[in-house]
Amino acid sequence: MRRAALLVFLGLLSWGLVGWAQPGKEYTVPADTTLGAVAQEVFGDSAYAPAIMRATNAKSLADPSFLKVNVLDMKIPAGAKLWIPERTWAEAFIAFWDPNRPEDLFGGGKLVVGSWWTAGGEAEGLNALFEIYGGYYPDVQIVNATIAGGAGFVFRAVIKPRLIAGDPPDTFQLHAGLEVEGYSPETYLTPLDKLFEIEGWTEVLPKDLLDLLLYKGHFWGVPVNIHRANVLWYDRAIFEEYGLTPPENWDEFFTICDKLKAKGVVPFVMGNAGGWEAAHLFETILVSTVGADGYKGLWTGETPWTSEGVTQALEILKKVLDYVNPDYAALSWDGAGEYLIAHKGAMMIMGDWTNGWFMAKGYEDYGWAPVPGTRGIFDALSDTFCLPKRAPNPINALGWLRVCGSKEGQIAFNRLKGSIPARTDLTPEEKALFNPYLQSCMEDFARDAIVPSVIHGAAAIESWVTDFKDAVNLFLATKNVAATQASLVEAAEAALAAMGQ
Amino acid sequence: MRKRRLKGERLVTLLLLLPSVIAVCVFVYGFIGWTGYVSMSNWNQLLPDYTFVGLRNFLKLFAHPRFQIDLRNLAVFTALFLTGSLIIGFLLAVLLDRKVRAEGFFRTIYLYPMSLSFIVTGVVWRWLMNPGSPQMGSTGINLLLEKIGLGFLKSGWYTDPRVGIKAVAVAAIWQMSGYVMAMYLAGLRGIPEELREAARVDGANEWQVYRYVILPLLRPITLGAIIILGHISLKIYDLIVAMTGPGIGFSTDVPAYFMWETTFHANRFAQGAAIAVILLLMVSLLIVPYLIFSVRREAEV
Incomplete structure (x- = not known):
């Protein structure tokens, strides 16, 4: 009975998240124009045109009433429907999009998420993140590439040869801290400093954790939880x-x-x-x-x-x-x-x-x-997700990292996984969603001296x-x-x- | 005319063989060479570093306490596994050779464990040799011993560092002795009855018949069994993974397991390659004389 009630509640919660998880707004073009001009108008900078193109194309995959933009400098006819992404997403896109990859302007494709979360609790937490991601980015097909084995013992051995071979998943799990050294991040991973800045994570994550995440002066992973x-x-x-x-x-x-x-x-x-x-x-x-x-x-x-x-x-x-x-x-x-x-x-x-x-x-x-x-x-200890340099779908992975770092993502994930959110900006009502142990853990985390495992x-x-x-x-x-x-x-x-x- | 056709045939043969020759050269010998090259490099993080350091990785390895334990474990395991499988396999073959009723039935039963993978054997024996505790009770062999009043024989099995790898050898013997039996049985069947008769006529008792007639005649079989079991034993990895892991104080650790851990967890790719080279050398000490032996015999035939 309680289980059923919980399921209904979770269902409502995820429905609610999907409901308001539309990052951006519809925009109907009043007269013939270009994406650059639209970007200039809504963002105050024509450099955001590729972000609008990507967002509109992704949208048109699900809803053909939106314009399909084939090239960046295409003439946009009056009356065409565009999708203007929210500002942080657009900034993140511009910061991470490689202009040599025009294919990233079209949306769709896969998101391969590598992790070792297969057991009860953690697998459900991961699914909650997938659900939220699916709400934001319905055009993307999520591939759950898990490999069982406690503390990633087997997973790490499988992911390393794939990194060397240049065939990584779009994003994968690693522990916060010096474990990242084992992935030679300067060669194989993308630094995420700009994403941290755009999303304001340096403000909401505890300082001890930020210190732990910094390796060679860069952030390499987005933390989802604390154990x-x-x-x-x-x-x-x-x-x-x-x-x-x-x-x-x-x-x-x-x-x-x-x-x-x-x-x-x-x-x-x-x-x-x-x-x-x-x-x-x-x-x-x-x-x-x-x-x-x-x-x-x-x-x-x-x-x-x-x-x-x-x-x-x-x-x-x-x-x-x-x-x-x-x-x-x-x-x-x-x-x-x-x-x-x-x-x-x-x-x-x-x-x-x-x-x-x-x-x-x-x-x-x-x-x-x-x-x-x-x-x-x-x-x-903390689990993070990173962005491999040769990720086949880096922009899809970027969306994933934003979900991992978001408040709603961390709340949904951690309640099921049985850990506490890495973010410290939860309201008392949000904290009350967690079980007694986790609530006491959050108090200790805010008060205690933090040492790395x-x-x-x-x-x-x-x-x-x-x-x-x-x-x-x-x-x-x-x-x-x-x-x-x-x-x-x-x-x-x-x-x-x-x-x- | 005839000569030209022969030449053509030869060309076709060569062409047909070429793809597999190239594949074997690249994927077997090429990679062996590559591993040897890496084993003398300084590759100690994910990013490859092929700086030549000579034999430093090997010297370090032989000074490594875990590797020393591994080599000792491997020696103990190989010795027990070989003697155990050979003796049990031979005895089973001799018993079956006595024209027992339902011989096919028994033969199948003894041979069946070989059809399992070492992973399955490992899991089964892991449960059978579960140490249990006074509070949670015993299972498997310990429970059996308890029930038949031999509780004092209970053991920690593979969890006891003094037993360790010997417990794993038991599982391996269980799996492979049926195979040795099949080999010996074939050999015994190939020995003509007249030879035994002749020995008996000469006054040999049954023991002497086996000691001086049968066993010498079975020597090629024994050699073949040693080669086959020996290279399985030196490469043993899956049984360890499924049954015990490295164990307390590395009491069940073997070089192959250490190789996996040091390569993919400690990122010491060069050290892992060095272990691979040492394993290859050990196996080739066993295989190369055998190959020479069999090539020579083929030439004779």
Whole structure:
């Protein structure tokens, strides 16, 4: 029943969006003229003529009563119907249109969107974006080119050869932050600085995120959401039964673990079948031992990896391993979550996509807190979409990026995906559309110190992330603190040297 | 007249062969050469960088702790997989060779696992060897052991770093021993009954018949099986992906998996190419002597 009501509501919402999502206005030419003259009249600049041509042609594909403009300097007869796009769209078009590509003046064609969003929640969120896009640009055929695999593990391996071969999709997903280095953006991607300026995104996106998005002085991707990595999830039933409260620091954490272990409950659950989950855990422990600034410094070379905080973090991880479920190597993070749902495991540390998964599972008995020792710190990651240099339909992709950065796009997407919008200009009514966890997450995001997640592509270049992950994976077997710290130091030196190139 | 026709035939043959020769040259040997070239370059980001760095990537690789573990895993896997498949395959062949009833039925059953892809085998054995936990209960083999009162034999299987790759070898043996059986069975059928009779008349017992008559005669089959299983083993990748991934502390990691990760996740294209070259060299150590051997034999025939 509730589901049906939700569907009706979403249907109305998307219908409403389509209803007012007509970017521009109709314009009937009073006397014989040219596009340049029309552009001069409506925009005050004849340079906007190509934008009007593209918008009118796109419109005429759906509604033949509009004029089909064949060449830019065509004579426009009196009484012809044109479509004048909204100003920001026209500006973006002029900024990104390559005059050597007259085919972009005609509208239609495809929009191939590459992403790794195939699971419940995220796939629905992506569809919501498609629906909004379809409302704006009904002439474009959307192709959903997803490749499954957590955190884009497989997707990234497929997209890279395509970029090198010059056969990229029109736009694809990548994590905000230094992950973009792995795509050699100066060669393969288009900088989006002008789009950020035209759309005013530099005003509405938080400064920490903007810093993260800048690579070599340019913006390369449009962020759609924010996820938090440092969340401790716990089963409220177990915590109530044994009179426990969520731990604020690691001493409290281990006291709780000892109590629960004695009762035969698995104190802490994790999975590591994907190979990255333990490194995710270690990242959040690092944040707790070296603090927000110290952690950020680890990735810029300001905090040495030889420091005491890193040693402490490894000692804590080693101790945590005494309390984990014995089958963690065989489970993915969601498989580990089954322990909580069955009330057999008490706590787990995972990003806040867990919230969406719990909801999908119909599990409501969970609580959340920051990872011990990280209250006031928000370990963030963000998904963005970029514009490959050799995108076959760059103008269609441009429209997609505008939808991704728009308020309506972000609200529709994030409510389903279970993340918070990257924009900070939501009204209280708009915030109320989100579930309780996401609302508390938005508050924390506005208040906390933001640090970039490493395992999710924000803090470091990909080769460093791989070395970091490998060091932690080896540690799970050896539990050798000194050797692991040494290999972390070595990885940092190599990566910082490579970045200095 | 006759000579000219021969020449014409030759030309046609050559023309017919040419497309595939060119395709193989470009897409096999050309790419092998290209990979070798990349393996000595400095290509460490998406944008290709063909600066020549000599053998630096190889030296780095052999000093890499993960690669050292991978090589050790590969050695253990290959040794277990080869001996396991050969022994089990041979025993099955000997048993089937005893003119059992419904031999075709058993033969099909033993041979069937080979028709599966390693991905399917991997998924099935991943479930069979699920470690389970006291809280969530056991499944697969551990559950079986529990039910028949052998609970003390329960193991973490592939999740236990001390077992690791050996568990994967079990799955591989399960899949390929039927194939070895089929090869040996064909070989056994080719050995004339008179030879065995003669040995028995000479006073050999059944064990001695196998030890001194059958096994030596089967040597070409054994060699063929080693070559086939050996190159599967050195290239093993899909079974690992489906069954375990690299595992805790890389206990189930192999060079091919490392190659994929380092190339497409760490963007170390040169290092990935170096691993590919090392794999190629290892496989050719196995294949080239075999090719020489078979070419020579063909010449003799």
